[in-house]
Amino acid sequence: MADSGASSTTTIGCTAAAIGVEALIDKLPELKEIANVKGEQIFQIASENMNNDHWLKLGKRVDFLLKQEEIDGIVITHGTDTMEETAYFLNLVIKSRKPVILVGAMRPDTSISADGPLNLYNAVRLASTRVTHGSNLGKPRVI
Secondary structure, three states, X not given: OOOEOOOXXXXXXXXXXXXXXXXXXXXXXXXXXXXXXXXXXXXXOOHHHOOHHHHHHHHHHHHHHHXXXXXXXXXXXXXXXXXXXXXXXXXXXXOOOOOEEEEOOOOOOOOOOOOHHHHHHHHHHHHOOHHHOOOOOOOOEEO
């Protein structure tokens, strides 16, 4: 989702984690129609570099944010190499009924066939539905 390729047709051999979360959000003005979105860059690393320190920091930050009344759900953009491990860890340590959704992409953001923008849009839509949490207090803020 945040990878960058040498050209719009490059889909392999890309630079991982090259694009920050604010740029991903800015690229999707449609998000404003479904949620009040706020981005926060906790890390900007290739997901294969995730380790216990990263998971602990992420878990603590997610837990803190979910305790905020104005935050109704969290979407985490994540590389696909360790997304499953991160989801499993967060499932073990987060005890909130608010949704935490991880989203990634298989093709780089700079590709003409980028799948990240639609994946992010759909993740925000999911986080903002009543199906994913007990109460929908207006348009959710999503991290």
